[in-house]
Amino acid sequence: MNRSVNYLKIIFTILLVNISVLMISGQEKAIWLRYPAISPDGETILFSYKGDIYSVPSSGGTAAPLTMSKSYEYAAVWSKDGKTIAFASDRYGNFDIFVMPVTGGEARRLTYHSGNETPGCFSADDSNILFSAVRQDVVSNTQYPTGLMSELYSVPVKGGKVDQIISTPVLDPELNKAGDLIIYHDIKGYEN
Numbered sequence: 001m002n003r004s005v006n007y008l009k010i011i012f013t014i015l016l017v018n019i020s021v022l023m024i025s026g027q028e029k030a031i032w033l034r035y036p037a038i039s040p041d042g043e044t045i046l047f048s049y050k051g052d053i054y055s056v057p058s059s060g061g062t063a064a065p066l067t068m069s070k071s072y073e074y075a076a077v078w079s080k081d082g083k084t085i086a087f088a089s090d091r092y093g094n095f096d097i098f099v100m101p102v103t104g105g106e107a108r109r110l111t112y113h114s115g116n117e118t119p120g121c122f123s124a125d126d127s128n129i130l131f132s133a134v135r136q137d138v139v140s141n142t143q144y145p146t147g148l149m150s151e152l153y154s155v156p157v158k159g160g161k162v163d164q165i166i167s168t169p170v171l172d173p174e175l176n177k178a179g180d181l182i183i184y185h186d187i188k189g190y191e192n
Contacts, residue, residue, distance in 0.1 A: 035075050040082045048074040053087055066104050079122045086119040086129045097131050099157055110155045124179025128154045132170055149187055
């Protein structure tokens, strides 16, 4: 009987140590948090971590996942009213544009092109999403076509036809409140 009590104590100790190790490893500080996006009201931050998008209060606290899938999601952007987010996901092989409520839920696919697409911002009235992609450039463009030199496109949030906004390479677009001016990073080549 003494032996069985000792074995139980040993097993219990091993289980306790294993549980402690798991709890400690679960509390490690996350690294490689990427693609931060601050909400329009400044209260919430979205970021990508290990291929999913998380939300955390800007004052600090626990991050909650908005996406949890086998695919890779990144580059979330906020709608101007702060109710919707757009992001890129490779759920169907390449990165397409998806939208979903900021509270989580079902993500809806908006683009279906075979090339990669990355969201930049919502239009001033939240009816469209501007995104960068390498699709079909206008015939008058004289730049050498390369994957680095993306163009700016727009897709309706409700889904529909994609329109090219500008053939100049555009990254990180943002519109003013009126929606008539755009600021962006341009790309001149491999060494900006």
